[in-house]
Amino acid sequence: MTMLSLTTGFLLWMCCAIHKASAGAACEDPPLVEFGKIVSGVKSGYEENDRVQYTCNPGYALSGSEWVTCHGKVWMPGPPQCLEIPCGRIPAVANAVFEGRNKEKYEAGETIRYQCHEGFQVTGPPEIFCRRGNWSTPPFCEDVTCEPPPEIAGGKVQGIKKPRYLPGETAHYQCWQDFQMTGASTVTCQNGTWTELPQCKVNVLPGEGGKCGPPPDIENGDILSFPLPEYDQGQSVKYKCASFYILEGPEQITCTDGQWTNPPICLAACTASEEDMDRNNIELRWRGERKLYSTSGDFIEFDCKVGYVQDPASSPFRVQCMDGTLEYPRCKRGRNCILSEAEMKRNNIKLRWSRKRSNTYRSKETILFTCLFSYQEVSNPDDFEAQCKDGVINYPRCEWYFG
Structure with a gap:
């Protein structure tokens, strides 16, 4: 057999081996995902039932299955998508209002524009935008009003x-x-x-x-x-x-x-007007305090009335009297709380006093709990005086003990 014949035979064998090896690969490389990557199961060749795992970059959430499987030369159930995370409530800016509707969630790319109150000048871009679950830096509203013109000699x-x-x-x-x-x-x-x-x-x-x-x-x-x-x-x-x-x-x-x-x-002193407080759904923070007059420079603390929660666009609730002027904070109507019998049973608690006619509590109302018989407190004692907070009750917990 000549050298040429040996060489030709070897080349034919190599071609067949390569063909068989490629034929044995059940799936091509798994597809790439925009704003994401494969973190598990990476190989040079993929066979039937091989799996890979995807994850998304920070600021993006996975839509679809994180695992895909090679089945019948196709990746099942198909690669996921990495979608930008939405943003929560917009940040409050003192001495400003925002344009548009207040929402619990904002989609990626949405923008909000602020407008400073009269007498205040915006510092920084007046618009913020939602990117990867975070709002861009909000502006600052600078006070450009003047105090009373000073007296002059003569x-x-x-x-x-x-x-x-x-x-x-x-x-x-x-x-x-x-x-x-x-x-x-x-x-x-x-x-x-x-x-x-x-x-x-x-x-x-x-x-x-x-x-x-x-x-x-x-x-x-x-x-x-x-x-x-x-x-x-x-x-x-x-x-x-x-x-x-x-x-x-x-x-x-x-x-x-x-x-x-x-x-x-x-x-000048400041007068905390009952009418203005009612209009903004607020009251003095300290219930026993009836001090409606405050001298210039003093601080007054407000709180929401029962049934109301702080408006995200409100100014701070600790307000300084500035020469007869007060900037009142603002509250909006809060969501009621519905007392859950299942949660109470799960936490081994009951109402401290006779039940109300209704299981509904307004926001800021206090709900007094106590342990069931033969159970003792596990939660902090203060937690047994729970408060309805915009539709949410944090239930305290008790555990059984040997009496």
């Missing part, structure tokens, strides 16, 4: 001052008699601050250098002494605010080079 603000001024609003100054104004008499609120204030300088006559006229008036306050027509260099007066007002700034001002140093202002 003059005053015309008219009655408001607690807050919106951007673009103006205030007008006038000087006392025998004082002359330097600078513009009108100031404007811009980005939370006032434009440059004017000055009122006394018209000094020969031999009268350094004297001041009457001290400036302040709203909701007065000086503690009888005002004089003029004051010498270095003389001082003290101020006091009316009841429920807080003095901010120096209590005492001094006549210096013919002008008074800057006087203080009196910040």
Whole structure:
């Protein structure tokens, strides 16, 4: 037999072996899945009944079976899909409302647009979007209103001052008699601050250098002494605010080079209106507290009324009084709870007192439980005073013991 014949025979045998080996592979490689990968069962060739396992990338959820099996040269039941995880409730932004309907779940790609309240300016993109189960960073609403325009030495603000001024609003100054104004008499609120204030300088006559006229008036306050027509260099007066007002700034001002140093202002108190609280379905957090008046700077804590839960778009429930202004939080109607006899039996508990006419409890209502006879508490004692929370009751648990 020649060398050529041997070589030809070997090549034919190799071709047949390769053909048989390829014919023995029952399935082709399992298909790839977008946003996912195979984590188990990977081989160079797949035979009948071989299995592979899929998993999804973070932020994606598996739709379909995670395992597929080689059966009759086909992967059964077919590869799964990796779908983006939806997002939950939208994040609350203080001093803002959002456009659109409030939902429990938002699909991937959905967007929400915020709008700041009047007097607040948005910082950051006003829209957020849902991606892989998470919301993008929400914006911040910056307070760009102005506090009442400050008093100036030798003059005053015309008219009655408001607690807050919106951007673009103006205030007008006038000087006392025998004082002359330097600078513009009108100031404007811009980005939370006032434009440059004017000055009122006394018209000094020969031999009268350094004297001041009457001290400036302040709203909701007065000086503690009888005002004089003029004051010498270095003389001082003290101020006091009316009841429920807080003095901010120096209590005492001094006549210096013919002008008074800057006087203080009196910040207004806040009144927690029953009508406003009812409108927002809230009440004072501490039941025994009947303090409806709070001085500027104090904090007031609110809570939802029985039957209501916190609105996701609400402002914080701990509110600071700011010169007579309160920003009330808001609650929406909550879901009722239905008492489950099966859950009570499973946890070996019963109602502490005689049963109500109905097994329905409103959100925030308290349900008092106790153990069945021959059972003892396993849960924390506080858990036996359960509260209906927007349709959910966390039942305490008891276990049997040898009595």
